[in-house]
Amino acid sequence: MADGTSLTAIAEEKSVPSSFIRDEDERPKVAHNQFSNEIPVISLAGIEEDDGRREEICKKIVEVCEDWGIFQVVDHGIDSKLLSDMSRLSRDFFALPPEEKLHYNMAGGIANTRGGFSVSSHLQGETVQDWRELYIYYTYPINSRDYSRWPEKPQDLREVTEQYSEKVWDLARKLLEVLSEAMGLEKEALSKSCVEMEQRVVVNFYPKCAEPDLVLGLKRHTDPVTITLLLQDGVGGLQATRDNGETWITVPPVEGAFVVNLGDHAHYVSNGRFKSADHQAVVNSDCSRLSIAAFHNPTPEAVVYPLKVGEGEEPVLKEPMTFKDLYWGKMHQYIELARLKKLAKDQARQHALGR
Numbered sequence: 511m512a513d514g515t516s517l518t519a520i521a522e523e524k525s526v527p528s529s530f531i532r533d534e535d536e537r538p539k540v541a542h543n544q545f546s547n548e549i550p551v552i553s554l555a556g557i558e559e560d561d562g563r564r565e566e567i568c569k570k571i572v573e574v575c576e577d578w579g580i581f582q583v584v585d586h587g588i589d590s591k592l593l594s595d596m597s598r599l600s601r602d603f604f605a606l607p608p609e610e611k612l613h614y615n616m617a618g619g620i621a622n623t624r625g626g627f628s629v630s631s632h633l634q635g636e637t638v639q640d641w642r643e644l645y646i647y648y649t650y651p652i653n654s655r656d657y658s659r660w661p662e663k664p665q666d667l668r669e670v671t672e673q674y675s676e677k678v679w680d681l682a683r684k685l686l687e688v689l690s691e692a693m694g695l696e697k698e699a700l701s702k703s704c705v706e707m708e709q710r711v712v713v714n715f716y717p718k719c720a721e722p723d724l725v726l727g728l729k730r731h732t733d734p735v736t737i738t739l740l741l742q743d744g745v746g747g748l749q750a751t752r753d754n755g756e757t758w759i760t761v762p763p764v765e766g767a768f769v770v771n772l773g774d775h776a777h778y779v780s781n782g783r784f785k786s787a788d789h790q791a792v793v794n795s796d797c798s799r800l801s802i803a804a805f806h807n808p809t810p811e812a813v814v815y816p817l818k819v820g821e822g823e824e825p826v827l828k829e830p831m832t833f834k835d836l837y838w839g840k841m842h843q844y845i846e847l848a849r850l851k852k853l854a855k856d857q858a859r860q861h862a863l864g865r
C-alpha cells in the first residue's frame with residue numbers, strides 16, 4: 511500500500527480492505543465524538559509574569575503530567591490565523607490527486623528520506639494498517655530541512671509550515687522550561703538533555719471510513735519523543751487511556767488549543783514522575799479528520815538517563831542509552847509484537863480448521 515496507492519482512493523468503498531481490520535481487542539471502545547472533560551484545558555495567559563500566575567499555571571501542568579501526561583493549552587500566544595491557514599492548506603494537500611501526493615512518497619521508509627507522504631505509517635513491516643495518510647516534515651534543526659521533500663502545492667503551504675513550525679518550537683521550549691523547573695532543575699535542563707533538540711511536523715489525514723468500528727486511524731501508542739504539540743480539527747477522534755487500554759476517553763476538540771502529549775523521553779528523564787500519554791486515534795463514517803503533530807525529541811546520539819532520581823527511588827532505566835537505541839528498540843518491539851500476535855492468530859485458525 512505505502513508504495514503505490516493513496517488511501518483516499520479506496521476510502522469511498524463500502525467495506526474496508528482486510529489489511530486494515532483490527533483484532534477485536536484493539537478496536538475502538540468509545541465513539542469519536544463521545545467527549546470527556548477529564549483532561550484539563552490550561553490557559554497560559556500570564557505564564558511569563560511574576561505575579562503568581564506562572565506558579566499557578568505550572569502547578570496545574572505538573573499535576574496533569576503526573577496523572578495523564580496529556581492536557582490542552584489555550585492562550586498560548588500563537589496567532590489563530592496561522593493555525594487555521596496551516597490546517598486549511600494541509601487539508602488542501604491531501605485533497606490533491608493521488609499522483610501528486612505520491613510524488614513525495616517515502617517508499618524506502620523513514621531511514622532513506624527526509625520526510626514525505628505515506629499511507630498508514632512511516633515504518634515498514636506493519637501487520638495491520640492504520641486508516642490514515644500522513645506527511646512528515648523535517649523542520650529542526652534547520653540544516654535537516656530538505657525543501658525538495660516539502661510539497662510545492664498548494665501554494666503557500668511551505669511558507670506557512672515553516673512559520674508554524676517555528677512558533678510551535680518556541681511554545682514547546684516554553685513548556686519544557688516549566689517541566690524542568692517542576693523537577694527542581696534549571697529552566698534549560700530538559701532542552702539541554704536533548705543536546706540539539708529535533709522537531710518533526712507530522713500531518714495526519716484520516717479519511718472517513720465505511721466501517722469505523724473495525725479500524726483505527728492510528729493504533730495505540732506512546733510518542734517516543736520528549737513533548738508533542740498536537741493541533742486537531744473540530745471532528746474528534748483522539749483518545750487516551752491511563753489503565754492500559756481498559757477504558758478510554760475522547761479528548762474534546764477546543765478551537766485554537768494545542769493538545770500537549772508527553773512522550774517516553776520525558777518519562778525517562780523525570781524518572782517516571784511524568785507519564786507518557788498512552789493514546790490512539792479513531793475514525794468515523796461521517797467526515798474526514800486532520801491533526802497536526804509537532805514532535806520534539808533529542809538528537810539521536812543524546813544519552814538518555816533520569817536527570818533526577820529521588821531518595822529511595824529506583825532508576826527507570828537500568829543503564830543510560832542513546833535516544834537512537836531507545837527509539838529503534840521501541841519501533842522494532844512494536845513491529846515484532848504485532849507479528850507474533852498475527853502468527854499466533856494464524857496458527858489458531860489453522861488449528862481450528864484441523865490442519
Ligand SMILES: O=C(O)CCC(=O)C(=O)O
Nearest residue numbers: 714742747748791801803
Ligand atoms: O490524530 C491524533 O489525534 C493523534 C495523532 C498522534 O497521536 C500522532 O501523530 O502521534
Ligand SMILES: [Fe+2]
Nearest residue numbers: 731732733789
Ligand atoms: Fe501520538
